[in-house]
Amino acid sequence: MEALSIDGTAKTPSVKFDGQEGVIEIKGRSIPENSIEFYKPLVEWLEKYSGSPMDLTQVNVQLEYFNTSSSKCILDVFKKLEAIHKGKSEVIINWHYEEDDEDMLEAGEDYESIIRVPFKMIEIVE
Amino acid sequence: MSFDINEYYSRLNGGDVLMAFKGSISSELISNVLEVVESRMDEYRESSKIRKKVYNVLVESLQNLYHHIEVLPEEMQKEFDDKFGILVVSRQDARYKISTGNFIGQDKVDVLRNKIDKINSMSRDELKDMYKFILNHQRLSEKGGGGLGLVDIARKTGNELDYTFEKFDDAYYFFNLDVFIDLA
Numbered sequence: 001m002e003a004l005s006i007d008g009t010a011k012t013p014s015v016k017f018d019g020q021e022g023v024i025e026i027k028g029r030s031i032p033e034n035s036i037e038f039y040k041p042l043v044e045w046l047e048k049y050s051g052s053p054m055d056l057t058q059v060n061v062q063l064e065y066f067n068t069s070s071s072k073c074i075l076d077v078f079k080k081l082e083a084i085h086k087g088k089s090e091v092i093i094n095w096h097y098e099e100d101d102e103d104m105l106e107a108g109e110d111y112e113s114i115i116r117v118p119f120k121m122i123e124i125v126e
Numbered sequence: 127m128s129f130d131i132n133e134y135y136s137r138l139n140g141g142d143v144l145m146a147f148k149g150s151i152s153s154e155l156i157s158n159v160l161e162v163v164e165s166r167m168d169e170y171r172e173s174s175k176i177r178k179k180v181y182n183v184l185v186e187s188l189q190n191l192y193h194h195i196e197v198l199p200e201e202m203q204k205e206f207d208d209k210f211g212i213l214v215v216s217r218q219d220a221r222y223k224i225s226t227g228n229f230i231g232q233d234k235v236d237v238l239r240n241k242i243d244k245i246n247s248m249s250r251d252e253l254k255d256m257y258k259f260i261l262n263h264q265r266l267s268e269k270g271g272g273g274l275g276l277v278d279i280a281r282k283t284g285n286e287l288d289y290t291f292e293k294f295d296d297a298y299y300f301f302n303l304d305v306f307i308d309l310a
Contacts, residue, residue, distance in 0.1 A: 031189075033156070110258055
């Protein structure tokens with residue numbers, strides 16, 4: 001299936017979803033006033049991908065900032081991944097946070113406690 | 127005598143002001159404010175931890191305004207911009223202060239007051255549970271608001287939300303919210 005690639009802006013993250021490699025990346029800032037519009041194609045892509053996912057899907061989330069409007073849409077993305085993980089294929093979410101950014105680590109732990117997919121917390125050391 | 131917005135606005139401009147704005151809260155305005163405050167914090171050489179906290183809380187404060195601002199009756203629009211709000215970001219006494227102000231319909235005052243009082247009475251763990259509950263169970267509004275902003279601000283700052291409601295006329299109050307981020 002076709003890859004999904006979106007360039008980052010001051011308020012929205014860069015996105016690279018590669019179905020052939022089974023690698024999904026969301027990076028940068030996610031602080032739009034209304035996040036539904038931005039995340040809609042991501043959720044739709046995952047919906048299609050869940051029809052024939054790779055044996056292992058690696059998810060890399062590396063956000064500098066995200067607002068509460070995005071937090072719900074990110075949960076929707078994770079729920080799609082949870083459905084894939086419930087099937088025969090494996091999903092791992094690599095949650096990156098910068099050194100000293102306890103808020104971002106805690107945000108990852110919040111998701112980890114809601115979503116039944118293995119999380120790996122990865123500290124970025126400068 | 128009704129509440130004097132200009133007097134209130136000038137009273138907010140104490141300490142070291144990084145940004146002060148009074149007018150229409152648009153998406154573009156939010157982008158500009160974020161850019162200015164970010165570069166001002168660079169000048170202060172704040173640690174990345176403080177910069178991130180202030181930035182995050184500022185985003186939520188501004189977007190709370192953006193999502194909840196009332197459409198004012200025509201009569202008031204002669205005096206105030208459409209989507210009228212106030213924002214002052216200042217740095218004083220070893221902390222950042224983010225003040226926001228907006229009109230609120232008289233019928234909504236009690237609901238908001240109760241919500242803030244409840245948040246202020248909660249422990250860190252209770253706020254975490256509340257955040258996760260709302261995140262997992264409440265849908266986003268059409269405009270993209272999620273009802274999480276104030277809970278998120280309280281969690282990230284670890285401080286109580288200071289607020290006042292000043293009576294403007296029979297139909298409207300002016301809601302002021304002060305949020306503090308400690309430097310250490």
